[in-house]
Amino acid sequence: MAMTNMNSESPSIVFTADLHFDETGAWKHRGITGDACDSFAQIVDFCCAHQAGVLALGGDIVDRPSTKQRTVKFLCDQIDLLQGAGVQVIYILGQHDGREEWPSLHPNAIHLHGRAYDVDEFTICGLDHYRRPGEFLAAYAALQVPPGSFLLCHQGWRELMGGKEELMLADLPFALDLLCGDYHDHCTRHYKARDGSHGILLSPGSTHARDVTEENGKQFFAIYRGTATPYAYRSISLRTRPVQRYWIRTVAEADAFLARQDLPLDGTGLERAVIDVSFYSDIDGFAAQLERALATRCHLFLKPRDRRREERTPSAVARRTIADRGLAGAVDLVCEPGPVRDSAKRLLEAIDAGAELAVMRKEFYDSTDSGSRGG
Numbered sequence: 001m002a003m004t005n006m007n008s009e010s011p012s013i014v015f016t017a018d019l020h021f022d023e024t025g026a027w028k029h030r031g032i033t034g035d036a037c038d039s040f041a042q043i044v045d046f047c048c049a050h051q052a053g054v055l056a057l058g059g060d061i062v063d064r065p066s067t068k069q070r071t072v073k074f075l076c077d078q079i080d081l082l083q084g085a086g087v088q089v090i091y092i093l094g095q096h097d098g099r100e101e102w103p104s105l106h107p108n109a110i111h112l113h114g115r116a117y118d119v120d121e122f123t124i125c126g127l128d129h130y131r132r133p134g135e136f137l138a139a140y141a142a143l144q145v146p147p148g149s150f151l152l153c154h155q156g157w158r159e160l161m162g163g164k165e166e167l168m169l170a171d172l173p174f175a176l177d178l179l180c181g182d183y184h185d186h187c188t189r190h191y192k193a194r195d196g197s198h199g200i201l202l203s204p205g206s207t208h209a210r211d212v213t214e215e216n217g218k219q220f221f222a223i224y225r226g227t228a229t230p231y232a233y234r235s236i237s238l239r240t241r242p243v244q245r246y247w248i249r250t251v252a253e254a255d256a257f258l259a260r261q262d263l264p265l266d267g268t269g270l271e272r273a274v275i276d277v278s279f280y281s282d283i284d285g286f287a288a289q290l291e292r293a294l295a296t297r298c299h300l301f302l303k304p305r306d307r308r309r310e311e312r313t314p315s316a317v318a319r320r321t322i323a324d325r326g327l328a329g330a331v332d333l334v335c336e337p338g339p340v341r342d343s344a345k346r347l348l349e350a351i352d353a354g355a356e357l358a359v360m361r362k363e364f365y366d367s368t369d370s371g372s373r374g375g
């Protein structure tokens with residue numbers, strides 16, 4: 001497979017991932033729809049206008065394997081446009097796609113899993129699905145590709161998202177440049193593989209916010225033949241629905257928020273903003289005020305939070321209680337009445353905590369024996 005891209009102003013590769021076509025779950029029930037298709041149409045426009053060599057899709061193309069017929073129709077219509085402009089589509093699957101190769105319903109899309117595709121002087125190989133570290137490393141080590149190739153994949157990395165169970169870029173036996181879906185934020189990360197070779201990971205992020213915690217500023221990548229370097233890449237911004245988050249801690253902040261004149265209200269369709277407000281639930285009447293002021297003018301998400309649980313500075317009462325009675329005194333301040341509080345206090349007050357625990361264990365088994373087991 002090969003294709004030559006003659007226009008030097010054109011990107012050889014346009015890369016996006018985590019399109020998640022079809023809205024599902026709470027998002028859909030809030031009436032937040034159309035974002036995935038709108039973003040993808042912008043990417044397709046860019047590819048056609050700039051005569052890209054390939055459009056690479058890094059998995060999670062649909063949100064559920066059994067996607068809707070109209071989504072598949074939309075996808076095929078967009079691939080038609082790309083074909084008309086001479087842009088080849090290559091893709092791999094993410095965990096949300098299951099095993100459904102929906103883009104392959106169109107003859108201009110190549111499922112790249114276990115294969116390689118050449119565009120200009122670049123080689124791109126593909127690997128489906130998020131994998132456990134051992135499985136990913138085995139598949140990676142078996143790749144037969146020239147150095148400097150790209151790998152189109154859908155994988156989580158500890159360097160990006162933390163999590164001890166995730167694979168590390170530094171664990172890779174040799175470096176490839178990774179076109180990697182799965183992480184919903186747009187970023188790049190340079191890394192050094194075990195053999196000392198250097199690579200880069202390009203994470204395009206999702207094409208639209210999938211929940212209120214996602215970062216704004218959705219982007220995709222365009223990769224160009226370089227002059228001084230093998231290639232150059234640019235992040236291209238997408239126009240997306242406004243998503244704003246606020247965190248209100250005091251009555252003064254609540255009043256100031258309600259008086260704001262700069263909120264993106266009354267938008268329709270894809271302009272209708274998501275506004276997410278976290279606030280301490282002890283601010284009297286604030287939730288009801290927010291509902292009245294905003295609920296009919298945006299997609300409003302309210303997150304009441306418990307100040308007592310979250311504030312870290314101990315109160316004067318707490319400091320005094322701990323000074324007087326030690327940690328056992330503090331238990332009353334943080335635990336609801338019940339067996340957890342009683343047990344914690346008994347252990348903290350005991351001279352020999354091990355002996356006290358043995359007594360408590362005996363009491364527990366005695367009570368369950370008489371209560372439920374009976375014989």
Ligand SMILES: [Mn+2]
Pocket residue numbers: 018020060094096182
């Ligand atoms: Mn995803």
